[in-house]
Amino acid sequence: MPMTITEKILAAHAGLDTVKPGDLIDVKVDMALANDITAPLAIRVFDELGVKTVFDREKIALIQDHFVPNKDIASAQQTKIMTEFARLYGIKYYFDLGDSGIEHVLLPEKGIVVSGDLVIGADSHTCTYGALGAFSTGMGSTDLGVTFGTGRTWLKVPETIKFVYEGTLGHWVSGKDLILFTLGKIGVEGAVYKTMEFAGKVIRNLSMDQRFTMTNMAVEGGAKNGIIEPDDITKSYLSEHTNKQYTFFKSDPDASYEKILTINTNEIEPQVALPHSPDNVKGISELDNIKIDQVFIGSCTNGRIEDLQIAAKVLKGQKVAKGIRLIVLPSTPLVYKEALQKGIIETLLDAGAVLGPPSCGPCLGGHLGILAQGEKAVSTTNRNFIGRMGHPESEVYLASPAIAAASAILGKIGSPDDI
Amino acid sequence: MESISRVWKFGNDIDTDLIIPARFLNVSDQNELAKKCFIDVKPDFAGSIQNGDVIIAGSNFGCGSSREHAPWSIKAAGIKVVIAKSFARIFYRNAFNIGLPILESMDAWELFEEGDQIEVDLSAGKIMNKANGKQTMANPIPDFMMNIIQAGGLVQYIKNKDRL
Ligand code: SF4
Numbered sequence: 001m002p003m004t005i006t007e008k009i010l011a012a013h014a015g016l017d018t019v020k021p022g023d024l025i026d027v028k029v030d031m032a033l034a035n036d037i038t039a040p041l042a043i044r045v046f047d048e049l050g051v052k053t054v055f056d057r058e059k060i061a062l063i064q065d066h067f068v069p070n071k072d073i074a075s076a077q078q079t080k081i082m083t084e085f086a087r088l089y090g091i092k093y094y095f096d097l098g099d100s101g102i103e104h105v106l107l108p109e110k111g112i113v114v115s116g117d118l119v120i121g122a123d124s125h126t127c128t129y130g131a132l133g134a135f136s137t138g139m140g141s142t143d144l145g146v147t148f149g150t151g152r153t154w155l156k157v158p159e160t161i162k163f164v165y166e167g168t169l170g171h172w173v174s175g176k177d178l179i180l181f182t183l184g185k186i187g188v189e190g191a192v193y194k195t196m197e198f199a200g201k202v203i204r205n206l207s208m209d210q211r212f213t214m215t216n217m218a219v220e221g222g223a224k225n226g227i228i229e230p231d232d233i234t235k236s237y238l239s240e241h242t243n244k245q246y247t248f249f250k251s252d253p254d255a256s257y258e259k260i261l262t263i264n265t266n267e268i269e270p271q272v273a274l275p276h277s278p279d280n281v282k283g284i285s286e287l288d289n290i291k292i293d294q295v296f297i298g299s300c301t302n303g304r305i306e307d308l309q310i311a312a313k314v315l316k317g318q319k320v321a322k323g324i325r326l327i328v329l330p331s332t333p334l335v336y337k338e339a340l341q342k343g344i345i346e347t348l349l350d351a352g353a354v355l356g357p358p359s360c361g362p363c364l365g366g367h368l369g370i371l372a373q374g375e376k377a378v379s380t381t382n383r384n385f386i387g388r389m390g391h392p393e394s395e396v397y398l399a400s401p402a403i404a405a406a407s408a409i410l411g412k413i414g415s416p417d418d419i
Numbered sequence: 420m421e422s423i424s425r426v427w428k429f430g431n432d433i434d435t436d437l438i439i440p441a442r443f444l445n446v447s448d449q450n451e452l453a454k455k456c457f458i459d460v461k462p463d464f465a466g467s468i469q470n471g472d473v474i475i476a477g478s479n480f481g482c483g484s485s486r487e488h489a490p491w492s493i494k495a496a497g498i499k500v501v502i503a504k505s506f507a508r509i510f511y512r513n514a515f516n517i518g519l520p521i522l523e524s525m526d527a528w529e530l531f532e533e534g535d536q537i538e539v540d541l542s543a544g545k546i547m548n549k550a551n552g553k554q555t556m557a558n559p560i561p562d563f564m565m566n567i568i569q570a571g572g573l574v575q576y577i578k579n580k581d582r583l
Pocket residue numbers: 065066102103104123125299300301359360363364381382
């Protein structure tokens with residue numbers, strides 16, 4: 001029976017020859033991850049299970065990223081629970097401050113998740129690893145706690161919607177614009193319970209960093225996972241980042257899809273998601289004089305080296321507008337170091353940016369750049385729900401690093417071409 | 420005496436940041452989480468709900484983050500059941516896992532105003548407005564999820580299966 005890439009990975013992990021949408025399957029998990037918000041709950045569940053030890057100390061990843069460096073006493077208590085658990089069971093992939101970065105950037109960068117893996121995480125943006133041709137999905141802490149004990153989980157095989165991107169990419173148009181455009185078309189419920197498979201010539205030419213940006217936001221369409229077939233670009237990424245064995249799965253040409261949507265990229269301009277939903281998307285030329293107070297460049301969506309490189313390109317020799325706060329958080333220590341070596345940090349500082357440690361920071365309104373009542377921010381993150389980055393009456397506009405950097409210079413939402 | 424359950428109504432796409440904003444996720448104590456439930460949209464919610472009250476919402480309830488703190492805060496606040504036109508995937512799974520009953524119904528939203536008295540028969544899926552007697556049936560709960568509920572949540576279900 002012909003299958004999609006997602007169906008093939010699921011079948012392989014369920015020990016079955018084939019699976020079809022709707023099947024309930026029991027699968028083995030290659031990597032189970034949780035962060036400083038979700039791990040303490042998962043650990044509590046694990047303890048309730050009453051098993052002697054974790055299923056595999058090399059297949060669990062615990063990452064401190066949301067409220068680190070610990071923003072208050074309560075968060076310090078949470079990370080302490082993680083540290084103690086990690087020590088007790090000898091968790092191999094435990095990332096403490098200094099080694100740690102944003103989970104969904106860190107794990108691929110360290111080669112801990114690879115193509116063909118089945119990954120579950122107590123974080124909704126676990127879907128990011130689909131860019132490598134892995135099946136990965138977010139769950140809650142109870143599911144994770146149970147998997148820490150059993151190494152398995154249950155899944156319902158999703159239907160797949162295939163998105164085929166054809167054409168060329170316009171000036172300053174990136175993976176972020178493609179995914180925002182797509183969300184604008186299908187809406188936040190457009191792919192609930194389903195797989196979003198990204199394909200087509202445009203995707204084949206996209207860098208890994210931009211592919212991660214796209215699969216990262218599959219959950220914003222409600223999807224279970226986002227996925228991209230691996231190719232030579234994936235291969236060269238893996239050769240730089242991992243020694244692990246990996247498997248390339250590909251969709252059969254006659255695999256069946258719930259829908260195939262073809263998107264012509266020729267007409268796509270830089271996109272912005274207006275408050276308060278990631279599907280409230282407009283082209284940059286449709287926006288008129290939206291004054292802002294803050295710009296944030298970072299997160300698991302756009303805090304990678306290529307993102308900082310683009311921001312620096314726009315900001316080189318420019319100054320952040322008076323009264324605007326530009327906050328940049330490189331997503332991992334390695335991204336930070338590379339940015340330093342490439343002179344990006346200096347360019348950003350010269351322009352008037354503030355650099356912070358690798359952390360989720362203001363992405364979820366945690367710390368390091370919270371918005372006051374009535375303030376507006378342009379952010380390279382993935383969600384602009386009410387109160388996401390601070391006061392319930394603040395506003396978040398989602399955009400690419402190029403648009404974010406240009407907006408910081410302009411003091412209002414705009415593109416580098418407006419400077 | 421039967422306790423009185425009242426309806427709290429919410430719209431479409433109620434996301435997990437609305438249910439419990441991230442700034443309150445530095446704890447995992449349920450009672451603390453309950454106090455912050457819906458604090459940005461209905462600041463009086465946690466203080467005024469009575470044990471056994473019911474939430475009726477539109478589509479895609481619980482979209483956004485995987486934070487299990489969201490169903491926990493609703494459950495610990497005293498909500499007996501959440502009825503929505505549809506649920507976001509992770510929330511749906513989390514609710515069953517932690518034992519917060521949820522029902523899918525396309526019609527319930529039209530049958531109630533905020534504050535109406537409601538009667539819900541969970542096992543039959545029957546939803547009734549006590550003021551006018553109008554009723555509707557929720558979508559049946561899939562067998563697999565029913566097994567998890569009957570076991571009392573995922574942890575117990577796994578223990579019962581004796582897989583460990
Ligand atoms: S950067 Fe934002 S979206 Fe990504 S894991 Fe952190 S809080 Fe979640």
